[in-house]
Amino acid sequence: MAEDREAMSPTKIGFSILWSACWTGIPIKAVFAVLAMTMGLAHFEGRFGLAFLMLFASPVTVFAVPIIIAMFETQFGEGIGLPIIFGMSIPVDIWALGLVGRTFFLERLRKEPPHDGLGFSIWWRAALIGTFFFPLLWCIVSRVTEIAIAASHSMAEMERMRHLFDTGLPIAERIGLELTIWGSISSAVLIVLAVIGISILGQTIRRMAEVARPVSENYQGLITRWDLMRVPTDQGLLLTSLAGVGVVFSLMFWSILPVTTPHPHECCKKPDVRVEPVFKPVESLSSSAQRVATLAAQIGAMEQQKVATKDQKEKGKGKVEAGTAKDSSAKTKP
Amino acid sequence: MDIKHSSPTTLPDHQPSTIEKLVAFLDERVGLKEMQAKMLNEPIPGGSRWAYVFGSILLFIFAMQALTGILLMFYYVPTADHAYASTQYIIHDVDYGWFLLGYHFWGSSAMVVCVFAHMSQVFLWGAYKKPRELLWLVGLALLGVVITFGFTGYLLPWDQRAFWATTVGVEILDKTPIVGDFIARFLKGGPTPGQMTLSRFFVLHVMILPAALMALAGLHLFLFRVAAPAGPFTGTVEEIKAKTDYFFPRQIWKDMVGMAFVFVSICGLALWEPVVLLDEAQPDPGDYHPEPEWYFLFYFQLLRLKLFAGEFGQFMGAVALPVVFMILLVALPFFDKDPERNIFKRPIALISWIAIMVFIILFTVASVINREFLD
Amino acid sequence: MLQPKLKSKVRCTDHDIGEVTKVVLDPLSHEISHIVVSMNGSGERQVAMGHVQTVMEDLVQLRAPSTDILALPPFKREDYVTTHEVEISHLEDNIHVTPGEVLVPLPDLEKNVKRRTFFMNFTHVIGFLIGLPIAYPILRFLMKPMYADFDNEWLKVGNVSKIKQNDVGVQFKYKKKVKEAYMPESEIDKNVWVLRATPEVLEKVYGEKDMEFRDAKGKVVWTNKKDIPYVAFSGKCPHLGCAFKWRQHKTLGQVFLCPCHLSIYDASGTVLDGPAPRALDALPVRVSAGGEVEIIDMEFKAGTKSRIRIV
Numbered sequence A: 001m002a003e004d005r006e007a008m009s010p011t012k013i014g015f016s017i018l019w020s021a022c023w024t025g026i027p028i029k030a031v032f033a034v035l036a037m038t039m040g041l042a043h044f045e046g047r048f049g050l051a052f053l054m055l056f057a058s059p060v061t062v063f064a065v066p067i068i069i070a071m072f073e074t075q076f077g078e079g080i081g082l083p084i085i086f087g088m089s090i091p092v093d094i095w096a097l098g099l100v101g102r103t104f105f106l107e108r109l110r111k112e113p114p115h116d117g118l119g120f121s122i123w124w125r126a127a128l129i130g131t132f133f134f135p136l137l138w139c140i141v142s143r144v145t146e147i148a149i150a151a152s153h154s155m156a157e158m159e160r161m162r163h164l165f166d167t168g169l170p171i172a173e174r175i176g177l178e179l180t181i182w183g184s185i186s187s188a189v190l191i192v193l194a195v196i197g198i199s200i201l202g203q204t205i206r207r208m209a210e211v212a213r214p215v216s217e218n219y220q221g222l223i224t225r226w227d228l229m230r231v232p233t234d235q236g237l238l239l240t241s242l243a244g245v246g247v248v249f250s251l252m253f254w255s256i257l258p259v260t261t262p263h264p265h266e267c268c269k270k271p272d273v274r275v276e277p278v279f280k281p282v283e284s285l286s287s288s289a290q291r292v293a294t295l296a297a298q299i300g301a302m303e304q305q306k307v308a309t310k311d312q313k314e315k316g317k318g319k320v321e322a323g324t325a326k327d328s329s330a331k332t333k334p
Numbered sequence B: 001m002d003i004k005h006s007s008p009t010t011l012p013d014h015q016p017s018t019i020e021k022l023v024a025f026l027d028e029r030v031g032l033k034e035m036q037a038k039m040l041n042e043p044i045p046g047g048s049r050w051a052y053v054f055g056s057i058l059l060f061i062f063a064m065q066a067l068t069g070i071l072l073m074f075y076y077v078p079t080a081d082h083a084y085a086s087t088q089y090i091i092h093d094v095d096y097g098w099f100l101l102g103y104h105f106w107g108s109s110a111m112v113v114c115v116f117a118h119m120s121q122v123f124l125w126g127a128y129k130k131p132r133e134l135l136w137l138v139g140l141a142l143l144g145v146v147i148t149f150g151f152t153g154y155l156l157p158w159d160q161r162a163f164w165a166t167t168v169g170v171e172i173l174d175k176t177p178i179v180g181d182f183i184a185r186f187l188k189g190g191p192t193p194g195q196m197t198l199s200r201f202f203v204l205h206v207m208i209l210p211a212a213l214m215a216l217a218g219l220h221l222f223l224f225r226v227a228a229p230a231g232p233f234t235g236t237v238e239e240i241k242a243k244t245d246y247f248f249p250r251q252i253w254k255d256m257v258g259m260a261f262v263f264v265s266i267c268g269l270a271l272w273e274p275v276v277l278l279d280e281a282q283p284d285p286g287d288y289h290p291e292p293e294w295y296f297l298f299y300f301q302l303l304r305l306k307l308f309a310g311e312f313g314q315f316m317g318a319v320a321l322p323v324v325f326m327i328l329l330v331a332l333p334f335f336d337k338d339p340e341r342n343i344f345k346r347p348i349a350l351i352s353w354i355a356i357m358v359f360i361i362l363f364t365v366a367s368v369i370n371r372e373f374l375d
Numbered sequence C: 001m002l003q004p005k006l007k008s009k010v011r012c013t014d015h016d017i018g019e020v021t022k023v024v025l026d027p028l029s030h031e032i033s034h035i036v037v038s039m040n041g042s043g044e045r046q047v048a049m050g051h052v053q054t055v056m057e058d059l060v061q062l063r064a065p066s067t068d069i070l071a072l073p074p075f076k077r078e079d080y081v082t083t084h085e086v087e088i089s090h091l092e093d094n095i096h097v098t099p100g101e102v103l104v105p106l107p108d109l110e111k112n113v114k115r116r117t118f119f120m121n122f123t124h125v126i127g128f129l130i131g132l133p134i135a136y137p138i139l140r141f142l143m144k145p146m147y148a149d150f151d152n153e154w155l156k157v158g159n160v161s162k163i164k165q166n167d168v169g170v171q172f173k174y175k176k177k178v179k180e181a182y183m184p185e186s187e188i189d190k191n192v193w194v195l196r197a198t199p200e201v202l203e204k205v206y207g208e209k210d211m212e213f214r215d216a217k218g219k220v221v222w223t224n225k226k227d228i229p230y231v232a233f234s235g236k237c238p239h240l241g242c243a244f245k246w247r248q249h250k251t252l253g254q255v256f257l258c259p260c261h262l263s264i265y266d267a268s269g270t271v272l273d274g275p276a277p278r279a280l281d282a283l284p285v286r287v288s289a290g291g292e293v294e295i296i297d298m299e300f301k302a303g304t305k306s307r308i309r310i311v
Helices: A010-038 A045-056 A064-072 A081-107 A118-162 A171-210 A219-228 A235-256 A281-315 A317-332 B018-030 B032-040 B054-073 B083-092 B097-124 B133-155 B160-174 B180-188 B195-227 B237-243 B247-272 B294-302 B310-335 B347-373 C066-071 C113-147 C199-206
Strands: C009-011 C016-025 C032-037 C045-048 C052-056 C059-062 C154-159 C170-178 C186-196 C211-214 C220-224 C230-234 C245-249 C253-257 C271-273 C285-287 C292-296
Touching: A010 A045, A010 A081, A010 A171, A010 A235, A010 B247, A045 A081, A064 A118, A081 A118, A081 A219, A118 A171, A171 B347, A219 B237, B018 B032, B032 B247, B054 B097, B054 B195, B054 B247, B083 B097, B097 B133, B097 B247, B097 B294, B097 B347, B133 B160, B133 B195, B133 B310, B160 B180, B160 B195, B180 B195, B180 C113, B294 B310, B294 B347, C016 C066, C045 C066, C154 C170, C154 C186, C199 C230, C230 C285, C230 C292
Parallel strands: C009 C059
Antiparallel strands: C009 C016, C016 C032, C032 C045, C052 C059, C154 C292, C170 C186, C186 C230, C211 C220, C245 C253, C285 C292
16 A cells, blocks of 8 residues: 555546545435435436436536536436436535545545645536546447447347358347447446546546645554544534434425325226215205105015015915925035 | 443542433443443454445345335235235325335345345455355355345235246246255145245245344354454555554444435335336236346346256256356355455456356346347 | 463563563454553553563563663553453453463262263253154145145037137137135136147147046046047146247248247147247047037146146
């Protein structure tokens, strides 16, 4: 570790800072994103993973994403929630880059970090590089992928001609082969370009470090210093405000979370709201009275019928008894 | 009696508060202060690290799954004639049921991802080597339990997707020689999947597997404490000493932030894609193409290759290959005796890990592409 | 070198300076890194093990003069915790700094080895015996539904008048009543493919012999005679159980085609293409004088080369 301090490559510098800062920021950005989703302000459909990655790397992507959306008509999701989330990520990124930057200067570069605004200095540099480099990377990788997919299709076609299979290379093998071909080309280009971009950022940070003073403490002193940097001067204030914000967000969440599912199944769609018919007491009373009368008449009729059939039964009792006896014996058979 | 360094210094005429008296009461009977110190004051060589959070996150996810699972059981009925309807009831009628079911569903995916992350971290840090072989073995048993959790839980909604993914999955198990038929019939509760299958999967999912997981996790934690954290694989003694801190509060704090992030992420996933069931399970698949959970897709695609066609091919792919792979994993700490833990100085380990990652990603993506070609 | 014992005297090159009051361990290497010397009341000093020349049972000899030791900074107790207040695994495994041992007596009854061994083994035997009686019932309990008897009832599926041509598959849909365990009886939709086969196709289905069908115990319940022209195929594809169709294929003519994984069979059920491991499963079939087709509904294990009946 001590040796590569002197000759730390710009890629390593850029990657270390960006990786740590992105991970530091993402828990906070995720909270805003979930609140936006709960409110229904952001819909991602199939592009959830991509949107997450863009948000994760927001120090670099924050201005690049609108450019890419405009230039290439790609969608990362819909709704005004997205620009809001990216907007919120700016102060988060500045803070994260500041924290990570100061730690990096002390621990890895053994230099005094600049007194003020290190976070902002790194952030605007990262955003600037991202605004130009990232759309370029997007463009190149998209084009290369398109070409590679087409090339692998035709390669697989050729394969089919020469192969022994009558019906051509089987589907699963063909997909695997094509995916390997264009996948590796595409990934290689993506990785190379990403490394170049990170290296550019690393170089700018290295230039910032060159003008910084070296530290005087020993290793343990440095570790203690950046560690204690994380303890706020007014602990009560920070903890109370954090808890307070958390409670407020939770209350918001409880009130805006939809009670029933936003994606109902065919089986159980909520019935359309029907207007209740106006209640008219007099009418309902009289109609009920009428119903009672009709029912009473029906009961009277049924009773009469019962008496009549009973008489009939008495007459045909002998025959009926024999019949019921046979029935019951049939019923008792297993 | 030793001077208890961890207790705060008290002024000579300070009257103990109620809390302090309570603590003293418990401490006299239970040895509370010493136990607390032993549990929390564990030095982590090289300091607490974000890379180490996955174990605790897994415990957190399990707790959340148990909680949401218990809540779902208030309404879910595990019979073939009510499973589908009760699940739809949870989704459509119970307040926030859709969200809790979504949390449970995505939580299981999160668990698989974190298991993979945790295993990778242990592998890359060489933390399976002596004296941590037993930890690795118990960890593999836990992996088996987590996978079985996912497999058994998937059947419970009893829609087409659930029923057919299970049918195909159990058929694969059937290919095991000698015991395959018995195991398949045991799991299915008969020759074909039906009510007996649902009952057995339910019992496994809510009783047997949770008990197994808790027992194994307890053992895993105990072994971890006895073996001590392995720490970073690079760094001089001076650097490691300078950064060493205690498990509490530093590592626990990092674990908490990790848990919070995972919690928010699972909520996000549940909001992005709530659980939507297909039609109720039918014995005839009709137009539906069976597919397992996303984390099995790579294997599903592998078995589609002509290499694994035919009875022998099926045996190779469904039984021989995974068994050989599992044996390799189990034997890993016993044939990799080199004490070197720096991943950049273990080329075989690094290349194997990258190869497996690439293989899984490649075949998962291939399986998704293959959906277009199924008719 | 022996480990320094607590309470042993400490001697410099010139004279004794006190005794060992404490021992400090290194948390990483688990070795003794320092001893703390009482300095006879003038403030404890922490002395690195490097200063130690030899260690004897009750004496630690240092290689420096007492002035050097006195010049060391005073020992700060608040920078340390006892080993009871911290969890460092295996820390004290190889540390023996207390002279002597602390012991607890064995109860009289436990001093008899034979008694101990007997009761230990007896405990194991009883434990085994508690488990044993329930093991077999548990196994049978769990296995009850696994090997159910087959239902060999004849089911009417339709009339042969539906079949207009020879060697063409005609789907007959029927409903089967199933009662699983305690579940209410339900009806499931099933289908068979029936065809009236010409002698060539019939030859391919049967080969040389009549087809026998057995029940769970192996007794023959029915034989399909090879000269009866009606053949009924189970509607489930032998690959993985999907329902297949009768279609016109671009090169292979009229075939049975399974949409799941594209297994293709000709009219006699022989596999033409795809992952199917065996030909279509023929079912027991009989046709009454009035043309009513009846079958015994059977299911066979999917994905195997040999035909194994499971339902």
